[in-house]
Structures are given as structure tokens and as C-alpha cells.
Amino acid sequence: MRHARCVLVGVAVGLASLVPAAPAAQPELSATTRQTGLPRTPEQRAVVFEHATLHFKVLPQDRRIQGDATLRFRAGQELATMVLDLDRAYQVSAVQVDGVALARKDWANPEGRMRITLPRAVAAQQGFQVRVVYAGAPHVATRAPWDGGLVWSSAPGGEPWVASAIQGEGCDLLWPCIDHPQGEPLLVDEYITVPAPLVAPGNGVLVDMQEHDGWRTWHWRARSPDTYAVAINVGPYEQLKGEYHSRFGNAIALAYWHLKGQDAKAQDLFDELPRMLDFFERQIGPYPFGDEKVGIVQTPYLGMEHQTINAYGNDYRKDKYGYDWLMQHEFSHEWFGNQLTNADWDDMWLHEGFGSYMQPLYLQYLRGQMEYHAALLDQRAKLSNRVPIVSGKPQTEQSVYDSQHGPGLDIYYKGSLMLHMLRGLVGDQAFFKTIRLAVYGTDDPRPGQFQPRHLSTPDYIAIVNEVTGRDYGWFFQVFLYRAALPELLAERDASGLALRWKTPGEVPFPVPVEVRIGANSGRIVTVPMPGGRGHVDLPPGELYTLDPQSRLLREEPRFAVAVRDAAERKAAADRAAAEKGRAEKGQAERGQTEKAKAAAKP
Incomplete structure (x- = not known):
């Protein structure tokens, strides 16, 4: 593998004025928009989503975006209407079908499911395009990535730092889409326009970057991204670049966009990538998007698996095993x-x-x-x-x-x-x-x-x-389909040890059981369990160990005790924190009362 460092960020002149404004109250999401993965409508099930061309102009100072989405579908049956998912908080200024502007009465979006009446019925196997022009303040993620939306932040130098995290609520927080796992488009062209000299890493491959009138437009192209994986990332990024020579014979581009000031840590994280790639390709198979890139971008929240541009915000922390668990976990989602x-x-x-x-x-x-x-x-x-x-x-x-x-x-x-x-x-x-x-x-x-x-x-x-x-x-x-774990019951009898699997609903469970006879390095026997029952001969008083190689997932009281104790410790800590908060609040209120009394004295 070879590394090369490429600095893409310019001098941040004038960016201080683009720092995001204080957040304003945001409208509540509709029940439809809040939920991602609702059953698709008949119209959504009836189309192949061939191509999405998405234009996003990001206005950090106003915490707004201007969107222009052209979506190409192929109908599997005759269609008179089309349905798209889009947060109703956006103001839609125009809807077109195959270049024909629709009258306002021909579309509606009261609950976040935009129903569009087509100018004429589309025949089976016929292609058609829907264009939606919209703008507004995207839903703000207050606790990303667990809460969906955009994160508006500032880099250490004061420049805008923006990232999307929409897995929890879905793609309709950002663009008009089919908000379901099976709603992904076959191809996406994403144009992200940001104030210069900010950088906007995206999914797939970089087609070009155009700069004009103080703005930069980054054009990215990706094939078959998950709907929630279509990402916006904006910041004063620097880029680490490299190339990985795969065991399957192809060369894969590597890229990491990071903030300035932590170059050594960024390089250390970047240096982990070849080893992780080798692991996955040896263990599973080829990196799925080798013709695009392995991409990582530093974000103002913990992380998310955005296809070929994984969000990373773990602050370069390694866990007790000495590797960056977050990057490895998010990277696993490429497969x-x-x-x-x-x-x-x-x-x-x-x-x-x-x-x-x-x-x-x-x-x-x-x-x-x-x-x-x-x-x-x-x-x-x-x-x-x-x-x-x-x-x-x-x-x-x-x-x-x-x-x-x-x-x-x-x-x-x-x-x-x-x-x-x-x-x-x-x-x-x-x-x-x-x-x-x-x-x-x-x-x-x-x-x-x-x-x-x-x-x-x-x-x-x-x-x-x-x-x-x-x-x-x-x-x-x-x-998968039962909550409780199977329990392995062991009972001594006259000749040894009788074993029985106890399962929820007495579901058959003929899993063999290993038993170690004797202490430490005693011999291990595998006990067949036809019908969920088995037996192993043991001398009277002989020690035995069930499942000595830890192959079985089963109910064990020691884990239940540990989980209960952990829950009790957390509850006690929460009660103590709440009591401390009440005491501090009471003390502050008493202080205010004393001050008021003192002020009231003649």
C-alpha cells in the first residue's frame, strides 16, 4: 500500500461569518416521517428506481438547504400516480413530470408522503422522471446518530462543520425518496454546493468540483447506495489518500477527510485501513465497492455506515483491545x-x-x-x-x-x-x-x-x-424467533450425567454438547442430543465442565445476575444524580429567596 497526503482545504478567509446561527425551534416530524421502513405504497412497489440526481445547496449560516431532485423510474405496471416520501417541513416550489410542470392541485404532501398525479398514465415498462424543487431547514439531529437529521457544528477554527445522520428517521429528512430498505436507486449523482473553500466529501467517486462566485459544487456518483447512506458532509477538511492492492487483483482507492490539527492521529487511523481490508477480504470476500473507494470522513457525531464515505467521530479512541472498534464496525457495514x-x-x-x-x-x-x-x-x-x-x-x-x-x-x-x-x-x-x-x-x-x-x-x-x-x-x-435462550439442564444419575435442552415453547433443539471430564486438561467428549436429550458416563464424584470451549449460547444464571446488578447500579446512580439535582435546585432557590428578602429590607 502507498500513502500520499493531499491538502484540499484553502485558507478560511471569510468563513467566520458563515458559522451556523443558534438553533431555532423546529416543527415536529409527522408520524410518517418519523418512521422509516413503513410498508411501501402500491405505487412505490411497482417501480424500479433507476437514477437519482440530487442537488443540495448547503447554507450553514441559515441552517437551511436548497434541494433539486430529479428521480427516474421504470414502471412495472400502468401508473396514474407516484408517491414519494419527503418531510413536509420543506417548502416545495415546483414539481415536474418528464419536464412538464404540474399545477399545485396535482400534488399534495400533508403527512410526508407526497402523492403526485401524473399528467398522463405511464405504461408498464415505460420510464418516467419526477423532479421536485424544495427548500427549508432540515430536521436537526439533537443526539446524532441516535436521533436523525443534520448536525450543524463548528470546526475548531470556527468554520462550519455539517453532517447528515438520517438512519433512524430515513432519507425523507433530506431528499424525496422511497423510504424503505428496498427503495434504493440503482445510481445516484449527488451535487453538493457549499461556500468556498469548504470541502464536501460524498458517496462513490468524485466526478468533478466546480468553483464559481464564492461557491464550490462537488459532484459525486455512486451505485446502489442505501437510501439513508446518501450523505452530506461539509467542513474545512484535509484529505489523506492512498491505494490498497487487493488479494483479488484490483487496486482500491483509500481516502480519509479529517479536520486540521490532529495529523498524527489521523494518519494512525488511516494506517489501520489496509489491515482491516485484508481481514475482510480474507474472511468474507472482495470489498464490494472497489471501483469507487474506501472513504471515511470525520464528523461532529459518533459515526454511521454511509456507503463509501463512512462517518467517523470517535475522537481516535482505541478500546481495551487496542484498535478503533467504531471504525471497524462501521466499515463492516460495507459488506x-x-x-x-x-x-x-x-x-x-x-x-x-x-x-x-x-x-x-x-x-x-x-x-x-x-x-x-x-x-x-x-x-x-x-x-x-x-x-x-x-x-x-x-x-x-x-x-x-x-x-x-x-x-x-x-x-x-x-x-x-x-x-x-x-x-x-x-x-x-x-x-x-x-x-x-x-x-x-x-x-x-x-x-x-x-x-x-x-x-x-x-x-x-x-x-x-x-x-x-x-x-x-x-x-x-x-x-431469532424466541426471546428466551435455551437452557441446558444437567442432573447426575446412577451412571453419570443426564443432559436435557429446555427451550421456549419446547422447540426441538438437538444441539450436541461437549463435556470435559476431569479438571483442567481432562478429556472432552461430545454428547449427541437427539430429541434434545443425552447422557455421558461419569465416575462417582468426578468433576465435569459443560461446554468447556464456550461454543453454546444458553441461559446461565451468572449472566442474569450480572445484568440485574448492572441495572440496579445504574438505577441507583440515576437516583443519586436526580437527588443531587433536586438538592442543588433547592439550594439555589433558597439563595434567591434570601437575596430577595435582603433586598426587601428597608
């Missing part, structure tokens, strides 16, 4: 999220579970078994097991990520630990073959010979069954 995309939010564990499993696997690649198992143990302590991670019906993003009413973090860690167990059950060769088939649709992927894919949970189960030649539906029923 699990951008190349393989969930068919519905109900299948989001395909992004987060696989992405989370890549972290223990990366530590195994770097340093071996001890840190692999240590990272898995960290994940095990975070499970809640209150709600199944797959419901079997369409879901929105909010319903999946909600830790109070939905699976929440279990889509990350339970998904990861289930994959670890599946790997032990079917073996490495079959396990990694299932991943390649899921991600690429082929067991022998080559750069340029595969397309992005949408996958559902049943699709992945079918792949596992096909690869192994066995029906593993029972396995996924327990871990």
Missing part, C-alpha cells in the same frame, strides 16, 4: 448493510449481528483465540433476551432499535453470539460459505462480478440449509 441489505427492518440483525461478529473475528485474526473469546464474553454480558430479534412481520427502524419494546442491542450481540454458535455447529467451511452466498450470491465472488443484494431472514436460513444439506430451521426458531 453487511450496503452490499447485503436487509429486505425489511425486521431483518436488521443481518446488518448488526454480522457486523458485530466481525469484531471478535477481527481480534481472532489479529491476535488469536484469547481475545476472540474475551470479546464474545463482553457481548454475552449485554444480552437482555426480552423480545425476539425477528418478529416475522414488517417492522420500522424505531420498533427494532427500541430497547424498551423491541430487541434493541440484541440484534447486535445476540445475533453475533448466535453466529458464533452456528459456526461451531456446522464448521468453518460451511459457515463462511453461507456468508459469501448471502453477501455476494456466489461462493466464488470476484470484483465487478456481483451486484448489491437484498436479503431476508428466511433467505439466510434457506442458504444455511442448502449449504449444509440439513434443515436448521429449528436452530433459528430458538435464537
